[in-house]
Amino acid sequence: MTETMWLIAAVVAAVLSMGWLALAYETHWQQVFPESRTLPETGRLKLTGWVFLSLSAVFCLKADHPSMAVLVWVMLLAVAAFSVAMMLSHRPAALKIICPPLFVAKA
Amino acid sequence: MFNSLRMSMGWVHTWMGLVLGFVLMICFFFGALSVFDREIDRWAIPDTRFEPQPMPSFDNVLKPIYQQLQPDPVDMAATERRVVGTLPDPETLKLESLFAYTTHRDPVLLIGGEFAIPNQPIDPADDHQHVHGRATVNPATGEMLNDDALKIGSDWFYPMHFSLNLNWMMLGYWIVGLAALVMLAGLVSGIIIHRKIFREFFTFRPWKNLFRSSLDLHNMTGVVALPFHFFFAFTALVIFASNIYLPVTHTTLKPLHEHHEMLEAERKGLPHEPAGIPAPLASVDAMVAEAKRRWAERNMAGEVGFLSMNHLGDENGYVSIYRAGSDRVALVGEGIHFKASTGEVIREEPPRSVVSSIDEFLTGLHLQHFEHWMLRWLYVFGGLLGAICIATGFILFVEKRKAKHARNGSQGSRIVDALAVTTVTGMVLAAVGMLVANRLLPADLAGKGQWEQTIFWSVWGLAFLHAAWRSSPVAKARYNPAWREQSLLLGLMSLCAVGLNWVTTGDHLIKTVFTDTYWAVAGVDLSLIVTALIAFYAAAKLRAPVTEQKIDDALSRNKQVNAYD
Numbered sequence: 001m002t003e004t005m006w007l008i009a010a011v012v013a014a015v016l017s018m019g020w021l022a023l024a025y026e027t028h029w030q031q032v033f034p035e036s037r038t039l040p041e042t043g044r045l046k047l048t049g050w051v052f053l054s055l056s057a058v059f060c061l062k063a064d065h066p067s068m069a070v071l072v073w074v075m076l077l078a079v080a081a082f083s084v085a086m087m088l089s090h091r092p093a094a095l096k097i098i099c100p101p102l103f104v105a106k107a
Numbered sequence: 108m109f110n111s112l113r114m115s116m117g118w119v120h121t122w123m124g125l126v127l128g129f130v131l132m133i134c135f136f137f138g139a140l141s142v143f144d145r146e147i148d149r150w151a152i153p154d155t156r157f158e159p160q161p162m163p164s165f166d167n168v169l170k171p172i173y174q175q176l177q178p179d180p181v182d183m184a185a186t187e188r189r190v191v192g193t194l195p196d197p198e199t200l201k202l203e204s205l206f207a208y209t210t211h212r213d214p215v216l217l218i219g220g221e222f223a224i225p226n227q228p229i230d231p232a233d234d235h236q237h238v239h240g241r242a243t244v245n246p247a248t249g250e251m252l253n254d255d256a257l258k259i260g261s262d263w264f265y266p267m268h269f270s271l272n273l274n275w276m277m278l279g280y281w282i283v284g285l286a287a288l289v290m291l292a293g294l295v296s297g298i299i300i301h302r303k304i305f306r307e308f309f310t311f312r313p314w315k316n317l318f319r320s321s322l323d324l325h326n327m328t329g330v331v332a333l334p335f336h337f338f339f340a341f342t343a344l345v346i347f348a349s350n351i352y353l354p355v356t357h358t359t360l361k362p363l364h365e366h367h368e369m370l371e372a373e374r375k376g377l378p379h380e381p382a383g384i385p386a387p388l389a390s391v392d393a394m395v396a397e398a399k400r401r402w403a404e405r406n407m408a409g410e411v412g413f414l415s416m417n418h419l420g421d422e423n424g425y426v427s428i429y430r431a432g433s434d435r436v437a438l439v440g441e442g443i444h445f446k447a448s449t450g451e452v453i454r455e456e457p458p459r460s461v462v463s464s465i466d467e468f469l470t471g472l473h474l475q476h477f478e479h480w481m482l483r484w485l486y487v488f489g490g491l492l493g494a495i496c497i498a499t500g501f502i503l504f505v506e507k508r509k510a511k512h513a514r515n516g517s518q519g520s521r522i523v524d525a526l527a528v529t530t531v532t533g534m535v536l537a538a539v540g541m542l543v544a545n546r547l548l549p550a551d552l553a554g555k556g557q558w559e560q561t562i563f564w565s566v567w568g569l570a571f572l573h574a575a576w577r578s579s580p581v582a583k584a585r586y587n588p589a590w591r592e593q594s595l596l597l598g599l600m601s602l603c604a605v606g607l608n609w610v611t612t613g614d615h616l617i618k619t620v621f622t623d624t625y626w627a628v629a630g631v632d633l634s635l636i637v638t639a640l641i642a643f644y645a646a647a648k649l650r651a652p653v654t655e656q657k658i659d660d661a662l663s664r665n666k667q668v669n670a671y672d
Contacts, residue, residue: 007481022309067436068479071472074334075485078492081331085309 003063010059010073014080017052019098020045022084031092032099041105048103053077116296123289125504125523128497130271130286132530135497137268138339139490140260140538142475142483145212146627147260151545153612155245155252156628157214162207162411163246165391169218172249173205178222178238186238190226194238200224203237203381206415211433211478212627215243215252257556259541263563269343272560280351283343290340294333301326318506325499328492335489336496342473345466376453377444378423386422389450398428398443401455405441412439412476416447425453433478436471494531501527505581513584521581525574525589532593533570535638539600540566542635546607591649598642601635608632 022028024045029038056076060069087094109115140147149156163169178197187194194200205220221237228236243252257263266272273279298304308330311323329336344352356364372379395411402409412431418424424447429439442456459467475483501523509520544562548555570593577589608628609615619629 018309025306025309028309064479065435067468067471068477068482071436072479072482072485075482075489078332078335079485079488081309082327082488082492085311085327085331088309089311089313 006059006063007072010056010063010076011080013052013056013059014073014076015083016098017049017056018077018080018084019049019087019095020052020103021049022088023095023099023103024049028088028092031088032095034092039105041103045103113300116299120293120296120300121504124293124497124500127286127289128500129526129530130282131290132494132497133271133534134268134283134286134343135490135493136534137264137538139487139494141265141268142486142490143630144258144260144265145210146630147264148258149214149625149627150608150631151259151542152252152256153614154256154550155215156612156614156625157247159210159212159214160246162209162395162414163216165207165395165414167392168246168249169207169216169244170391172218172242172244172251173202173220175251176202176205176218176220176240176242178240182239186224186235189230189233189235190224190228192226194224194226197222197238200238201419202240203419204415204417205419206413208413208439210412210431210476211410214245214247216246218242218244253551255553255555255557256550257559259545259559263541263560264538269347277351280347284347284352287340287343291337291344294329294337294340297329298333301330304330318503321499321502321506325496325503328496328499332489332492332496335486336493338469339473339489339493342469345469346473375444377425378418380423381418381421382423384422385420386424386448388420388424388447389445391426394426394445394450395428397445397450397452398430401443402430402441407441409434409441418447422448424448432471432476436477437467438471438474438476440467498527498531501531509581510584513582516582518582521578524581524587525571525578528574528578528587528589528593529567529571532590532597532642533567533574535642536570536593536597536600537563537567539597539604539635539638542604543600543607546604546611586649591646594642594646594649598639598646601639601642605632605635605639 023032023040024042026040029040057069057073060073060076063069064072084095109118178200180197183194183197200222202220203223206218208217219239219241221239223237228234242254243258244250245252263272269280269283270277271279271282273282301307307323307326309327311320311327313320315323349356369379391414395414398411399408407430409430410433411428412433413427413429415427416424417427426445426447428443428445430441432438432440440456440459444453444455445451446453471477475486505520505524505527509524512518512520541559541563544559548558552558573593574587574589577592578587581587605616608631614625614628616629616632619625619632
């Protein structure tokens with residue numbers, strides 16, 4: 001059961017990190033906030049994104065033998081990136097929930 | 108010929124991708140299905156829908172089953188052509204070696220062996236002096252599975268992805284190997300011609316025109332799963348490199364190889380030849396218990412994955428027991444060899460060297476013996492991303508050229524589009540059609556497996572004819588209605604397969620998910636339903652009328668599109 005919990009944590013961390021890394025691009029930020037005149041706080045978004053990306057790797061290592069964990073992590077990144085890309089193209093507003101004021105820079 | 112590296116790479120990417128993309132599509136799609144080959148087997152052979160079990164007792168269960176094993180008639184005929192005189196009656200041939208193989212996903216067990224023959228080979232260099240026998244047994248009852256029951260997952264979809272089931276001169280293996288090599292070149296050239304790998308990492312704009320949105324999807328599915336694409340093409344080549352693609356040990360270096368084999372046997376204490384002195388067989392179960400004890404001692408407690416015996420009934424006979432690699436990225440390994448007549452340990456394989464461990468990881472990550480359901484599904488997803496990448500590649504090829512071809516009266520785009528329909532929707536139709544046939548044909552039909560294969564190829568052939576017949580609009584820069592029609596048919600057939608499974612076996616989803624949970628069958632049914640939903644969604648999207656205005660837009664845009672940009 002603990003393994004499953006770690007894997008769920010890895011999935012969540014991977015999706016969040018990909019979300020933030022995407023929002024660090026101004027084009028994607030504007031897809032999520034089309035009306036707003038705000039800009040992304042790029043540095044913070046990228047830093048948090050990379051931290052969570054590393055965290056998801058740690059969670060994968062907690063769940064499995066390292067040889068297996070590395071495969072799970074690499075594949076998870078592909079799925080997370082694809083999911084974020086699909087959210088951006090179909091339901092961009094949904095990504096607002098991962099954007100606290102901390103990540104907003106004033107235009 | 109080209110002014111820049113990007114242009115020359117673009118040429119390689121486009122034309123090699125087009126020619127071998129059709130093959131790669133087969134590798135990716137059937138490769139994705141192979142992740143769940145055993146589960147598809149359960150769906151296709153309802154008699155085997157019970158829980159997987161570890162290797163059963165050899166002494167009590169397997170030993171009597173081997174006595175029923177018969178030489179394979181096809182291999183008998185093939186061997187007869189290679190030897191002097193006629194082969195003896197198959198009933199009289201003596202089993203000289205045997206094996207049993209199982210995984211954590213197998214309720215049934217694969218067994219086989221080699222039968223000795225007295226005939227001399229026509230070619231003195233031919234050392235293949237035996238006939239093979241193979242069977243699938245139900246270890247619970249000790250019964251052999253009907254030979255006519257084709258294991259659609261592991262004996263059809265799985266070999267499809269690495270051999271195209273074209274076994275003449277191993278042609279399929281060579282075509283797939285070439286495709287894997289070209290795919291590696293395609294990945295490198297793709298990276299070179301893609302200008303905005305990071306900036307467009309998350310970019311998919313379905314609201315843009317078909318060319319642009321397909322290019323987005325092509326780039327995105329190629330880039331996000333790049334490690335997967337690279338490692339699967341590369342490890343595919345690694346897996347077959349030594350015995351098929353570069354078989355130097357069986358060609359140029361054959362004498363050296365044979366000498367090494369003998370020396371190695373001597374060094375390991377495993378007799379290369381029989382002694383000619385009859386000897387009994389000690390308890391194999393005791394040997395298995397000893398092997399498990401030794402694995403546990405090395406902190407690698409596990410189950411038996413592979414068991415083999417050589418020189419059966421001879422003083423030099425030995426039993427080899429290998430551990431199943433379910434808990435790591437590995438194949439069967441940690442072999443321990445026993446003297447068959449006494450049960451004493453002859454040799455315990457030492458831990459792998461660094462090179463051998465790397466090889467095991469590379470082949471293991473592709474062959475997936477591991478017990479990790481999430482990683483299995485992630486692999487399916489990776490395979491489907493690869494399929495999307497190739498399919499959008501075909502669309503790009505056609506969209507970029509069809510307006511020009513329409514003006515010139517060329518049929519190029521039309522042909523490529525028809526082939527794309529055949530390898531995208533047509534291929535899935537063939538696979539689902541085979542499942543439908545599997546449920547419609549009676550279980551006791553003679554040659555049922557052959558019929559299923561014939562239906563598979565026929566559905567695929569008909570899908571091609573349909574795509575070609577409906578393709579004329581492409582020559583006028585319009586869309587081929589076959590895309591939509593085949594999507595609709597696919598949706599209907601997928602639902603049909605789920606319904607037929609219910610009607611013919613009584614295993615409906617409420618039962619297989621809730622009341623009498625059996626995920627192998629439930630998973631196939633649910634995947635078929637998802638396939639149907641996606642197919643109907645695609646058909647609905649493709650119904651959107653393409654107005655003359657849109658076509659004119661496409662024509663004028665195509666004049667402007669000169670490069671992948």
